Amino acid sequence: MLEIVPLGGLGEFGMNMLAFTWGDTTIVVDAGVMFPDPDLLGVDRIIPDMTYLQQKGGAAALILTHGHEDHIGGVPHVVPFVKGPIYATPLTLAMVEPKLREHGTADSVTLTPVRPRDRVAIGPFTIEFIRVTHSMPDCVALAIETPLGVIVHTGDFKIDQTPLDGEHFDVHRFAELGAQGVLALFADSTNIDRRGFTGSETEVVEAFEEIFTSASGRLIVAAFASSIYRMQILVDLAAQFDRKVAFVGRGMMQNSEIAQRLGYLHIPTGVQIRDSDVMNYPAQDVLCLATGSQGEPMSALSRIAINDHRFVKVGPDDTVVLSARAIPGNEKAIGRVINHIARRGADVITEDIKHVHVSGHGSAEELKLMLSLVRPRYFVPVHGEYRQLSRHARVASQVFRGRDPRPHILLAEDGDLIVFDDKGARLAGKAPVGRILIDATRTGEIADEVLRDRRHLAEDGLVVPVVAINRQTGALEGMPDIITRGFVMENSEELLADGARVLTEVFEQASFEERTDQGLIKERLRAELRRFFRKRSGRRPFVLPVIMEI
Numbered sequence: 001m002l003e004i005v006p007l008g009g010l011g012e013f014g015m016n017m018l019a020f021t022w023g024d025t026t027i028v029v030d031a032g033v034m035f036p037d038p039d040l041l042g043v044d045r046i047i048p049d050m051t052y053l054q055q056k057g058g059a060a061a062l063i064l065t066h067g068h069e070d071h072i073g074g075v076p077h078v079v080p081f082v083k084g085p086i087y088a089t090p091l092t093l094a095m096v097e098p099k100l101r102e103h104g105t106a107d108s109v110t111l112t113p114v115r116p117r118d119r120v121a122i123g124p125f126t127i128e129f130i131r132v133t134h135s136m137p138d139c140v141a142l143a144i145e146t147p148l149g150v151i152v153h154t155g156d157f158k159i160d161q162t163p164l165d166g167e168h169f170d171v172h173r174f175a176e177l178g179a180q181g182v183l184a185l186f187a188d189s190t191n192i193d194r195r196g197f198t199g200s201e202t203e204v205v206e207a208f209e210e211i212f213t214s215a216s217g218r219l220i221v222a223a224f225a226s227s228i229y230r231m232q233i234l235v236d237l238a239a240q241f242d243r244k245v246a247f248v249g250r251g252m253m254q255n256s257e258i259a260q261r262l263g264y265l266h267i268p269t270g271v272q273i274r275d276s277d278v279m280n281y282p283a284q285d286v287l288c289l290a291t292g293s294q295g296e297p298m299s300a301l302s303r304i305a306i307n308d309h310r311f312v313k314v315g316p317d318d319t320v321v322l323s324a325r326a327i328p329g330n331e332k333a334i335g336r337v338i339n340h341i342a343r344r345g346a347d348v349i350t351e352d353i354k355h356v357h358v359s360g361h362g363s364a365e366e367l368k369l370m371l372s373l374v375r376p377r378y379f380v381p382v383h384g385e386y387r388q389l390s391r392h393a394r395v396a397s398q399v400f401r402g403r404d405p406r407p408h409i410l411l412a413e414d415g416d417l418i419v420f421d422d423k424g425a426r427l428a429g430k431a432p433v434g435r436i437l438i439d440a441t442r443t444g445e446i447a448d449e450v451l452r453d454r455r456h457l458a459e460d461g462l463v464v465p466v467v468a469i470n471r472q473t474g475a476l477e478g479m480p481d482i483i484t485r486g487f488v489m490e491n492s493e494e495l496l497a498d499g500a501r502v503l504t505e506v507f508e509q510a511s512f513e514e515r516t517d518q519g520l521i522k523e524r525l526r527a528e529l530r531r532f533f534r535k536r537s538g539r540r541p542f543v544l545p546v547i548m549e550i
């Protein structure tokens with residue numbers, strides 16, 4: 001009996017993770033994170049609950065399809081439950097490595113690089129890697145041979161017919177597998193609502209050519225740090241238009257370095273400069289590739305927008321391009337950043353104004369093509385909220401209309417036990433699933449389910465700084481107040497008084513824009529106060545700033 005359990009990614013976007021069990025062997029595909037809504041203050045990331053893996057005695061291997069955070073962001077947290085190697089392509093592994101080092105778990109696991117069409121055997125499973133195209137290089141789908149038949153898992157994909165690196169989507173292999181017979185297909189549903197084809201990564205070149213031609217000042221492009229194709233396109237244009245390129249923000253610097261080292265990003269000699277040198281060049285000679293396309297408060301673009309970046313400034317002649325899709329939930333934060341930049345007089349170009357972004361996920365026609373290539377006996381839509389999954393199911397039944405026998409469609413959600421045996425497949429009950437909220441300053445988890453992290457609160461308490469500010473001037477109104485719960489310390493009065501002073505200092509040092517921007521100032525107060533309590537008390541209370549405008 002084959003048991004497949006989605007531990008994340010079905011019924012939500014993000015934290016993709018799927019477990020396959022045959023007998024006493026369990027393997028796991030992907031270990032992603034999901035980013036929380038901004039109102040989950042103090043929570044940096046969310047990963048799937050590991051109880052199921054624990055019950056199975058751990059996984060014999062972890063297989064990663066590609067290097068996006070929603071597929072690898074949870075790896076350090078999953079590693080303790082993995083007994084065998086991590087298999088992934090070289091770029092994916094290179095992006096996992098720094099995460100493991102950060103968590104101090106790099107030595108506890110073997111990273112095994114694989115190439116498309118490689119096959120690895122893990123107990124009763126044989127896994128073959130198949131090249132797919134997506135918004136970053138070195139992505140694969142999986143064909144997992146089980147004693148009952150082959151399961152194809154697409155990972156994230158679109159069909160980019162003009163891939164920048166010449167690594168084509170392996171249509172042939174999918175067709176071969178389809179011809180030989182596939183037991184089940186698990187396919188990406190992200191863009192099922194979009195008509196037609198998604199389009200190649202190279203489609204953005206035209207819009208950027210126009211931007212490079214007309215931009216008279218500094219050019220700042222914010223994109224996902226994993227958008228290595230986008231980086232390559234922009235580096236090439238910069239070279240062509242005689243601009244130097246600086247990577248700004250930790251993720252950009254780290255990923256561009258990894259991609260260059262492994263040969264996925266080529267920068268002509270003399271083109272790259274350091275972020276600290278940006279202001280030493282005439283504005284019209286510089287391109288900055290920055291993090292912060294989602295309006296993240298501590299990112300490079302957010303700091304630049306409020307004139308608080310150490311090295312990069314933006315002014316009236318400059319152009320800022322947001323070369324990314326707004327992830328639902330981030331619209332407000334992005335809007336805020338755009339307002340700040342606009343106030344500095346710079347031109348802001350988004351996806352709505354010019355074609356500066358292409359999705360990495362296939363649209364309806366590509367998803368249909370995948371279905372008709374693979375022709376599975378069972379189809380399970382994955383990666384998406386319930387509406388995308390059910391839409392994908394509907395589309396699949398259109399694709400196979402009139403075909404005999406028609407594939408069975410299983411609409412599963414996180415925690416559903418999908419069971420295959422000689423009688424077929426069915427949903428047979430529930431496995432324990434849930435969400436773990438991660439606080440980036442800690443290496444471990446906080447607790448499960450929304451802000452009710454009892455363990456964290458019980459251990460370290462809750463601290464609520466209450467700050468009153470003048471709505472007009474953004475100035476502090478009186479001394480900040482600090483309310484605590486479950487936080488008992490010796491000399492706590494003195495500690496709280498010093499804490500209030502820290503808050504006052506943060507406020508006085510902040511710019512007007514920062515003070516009057518609740519998202520930014522809250523994040524700053526939270527970070528500073530947390531640092532203060534850690535240093536002074538050795539504890540890490542949960543800090544939830546409250547700002548009152550008077």
Ligand SMILES: [Zn+2]
Nearest residue numbers: 066068134156
């Ligand atoms: Zn992806």
Ligand SMILES: [Zn+2]
Nearest residue numbers: 068070071156
């Ligand atoms: Zn994904």
